[in-house]
Amino acid sequence: xxxxxxxxxxxxxxxxxxxxxxxxxxxxxxxxxxxxxxxxxxxxxxxxxxxxxxxxxxxxxxxxxxxxxxxxxxxxxxxxxxxxxxxxxxxxxxxxxxxxxxxxxxxxxxxxxxxxxxxxxxxxxxxxxxxxxxxxxxxxxxxxxxxxxxxxxxxxxxxxxxxxxxxxxxxxxxxxxxxxxxxxxxxxxxxxxxxxxxxxxxxxxxxxxxxxxxxxxxxxxxxxxxxxxxxxxxxxxxxxxxxxxxxxxxxxxxxxxxxxxxxxxxxxxxxxxxxxxxxxxxxxxxxxxxxxxxxxxxxxxxxxxxxxxxxxxxxxxxxxxxxxxxxxxxxxxxxxxxxxxxxxxxxx
Numbered sequence: 001x002x003x004x005x006x007x008x009x010x011x012x013x014x015x016x017x018x019x020x021x022x023x024x025x026x027x028x029x030x031x032x033x034x035x036x037x038x039x040x041x042x043x044x045x046x047x048x049x050x051x052x053x054x055x056x057x058x059x060x061x062x063x064x065x066x067x068x069x070x071x072x073x074x075x076x077x078x079x080x081x082x083x084x085x086x087x088x089x090x091x092x093x094x095x096x097x098x099x100x101x102x103x104x105x106x107x108x109x110x111x112x113x114x115x116x117x118x119x120x121x122x123x124x125x126x127x128x129x130x131x132x133x134x135x136x137x138x139x140x141x142x143x144x145x146x147x148x149x150x151x152x153x154x155x156x157x158x159x160x161x162x163x164x165x166x167x168x169x170x171x172x173x174x175x176x177x178x179x180x181x182x183x184x185x186x187x188x189x190x191x192x193x194x195x196x197x198x199x200x201x202x203x204x205x206x207x208x209x210x211x212x213x214x215x216x217x218x219x220x221x222x223x224x225x226x227x228x229x230x231x232x233x234x235x236x237x238x239x240x241x242x243x244x245x246x247x248x249x250x251x252x253x254x255x256x257x258x259x260x261x262x263x264x265x266x267x268x269x270x271x272x273x274x275x276x277x278x279x280x281x282x283x284x285x286x287x288x289x290x291x292x293x294x295x296x297x298x299x300x301x302x303x304x305x306x307x308x309x310x311x312x313x314x315x316x317x318x319x320x321x322x323x324x325x326x327x328x329x330x331x332x333x334x335x336x337x338x339x340x341x342x343x344x345x346x347x348x
Contacts, residue, residue, distance in 0.1 A: 008050040011143055011155045014109050017042040020180060021160050028078060030173050031139075031162040037116030037123055037130050041181055044141055044160075045111035051102030056148040058099050061112050062090040063131060066138035066161055073169040085134045092144065093129055099148075119166070135164050 013021060020042040021029075032038055044061060051057060070083040093115050114129045123130045133139060139162060143155040168174035178184045 009048070009145055009153050010050050011046045011048050011145070013157065013160075014045045014047055017045050020176070021157075024173060024176060025159040025161065027170060027173050027176075029162040030165045030168055030170060031117070032168065033117045033119045033133055033135060033164050033166065035118060035120045035123070037118040037127075039113065039183075040115055040117060040141070041177060043111055043113055044115070044143075045109050045113075046143060047109055048102075048105045048145070051106055051145075052147075053101060053103035053106070055102050056099045057102055057105055058146045059095040059097075059105070059110060060092045060144045060146070061095075061115065062092040062142050062144070063117070063133060063139040064090050064142055066140050069138070071136045071138070071163055073165075078163070083134075083137065085137070090142075091124060091131050093131060117164070119164075133164050135166055137164055138162070139164060 012018065024042070031040065046059075048059075065087065068083050068087075069080040070085070071078040072081055073079075093112065095110065095112065096114060097110075116123075116127070116130050117133050118124075118130050119133065119135050121132045124132050140156060140158075141160050144152055145155070146152045
């Protein structure tokens, strides 16, 4: 059994991500944090070396303050202020693999892709991988390796310092991360387009039916409801049976009124000109069935116009004999108002 001194344990970032960290470090590397939590990018992916292959180890990572300064971006650069935030002990996130032999740790790269940084303290209670960080502060990731005997070794890489921010202030930092990160929003369209083209090429009929089916289902109820301008919604249709029982005066001088359930009666009206907008109002008010049948609207009914002269009497157009006796007495006040309106129209 071979053995290695534990003091020689070392770790470094994999070449792909190490190059990105070195490129971003001189640009005042900004790391975006959100309320729901955001993954650290570039990824913290390490390569372990000089471990005892027969010993058990655990790995964890946490973020420590670089200084006691709060940074504010002003006029194209960060300005340092004194931090007033309450400093708490950093939260350590254990690697999901748990305890493993040194040979297993050194066999493949070790990443902490499940770590999420957030600016809401309550998010730490939802998931053990969530880490609360204060915005506008400098942090340094710290890798901790703990061996079976209980000894711990911390590894710090100076070029992995970053500034927490809620959005990018430095365009060059944003561009480098966007171009290299396959999960960036600007790259999602390029990754989804081939899948959409492949899906449409393999099953075009299925995709077409899925898109067209909802349109056809929605068009049926709309087409079944006619559009009527200047009408109340859901207005009742005119019942012909009710309409036939209503009294429609002609240009003659007689108005039909219902005296019983079966036998109509005739009510005489004094001679006048054909009905117009003024003389039709009392007649409409005495026919509530017509107003109800037309959806409580004030109708505009074109009445036939029969020219007449003051010297020639008007000929009744009703087929009902004017000699019939009305069954209801004529209201003298109402008749006087109607006659006055009619006389004024005749004089005019």
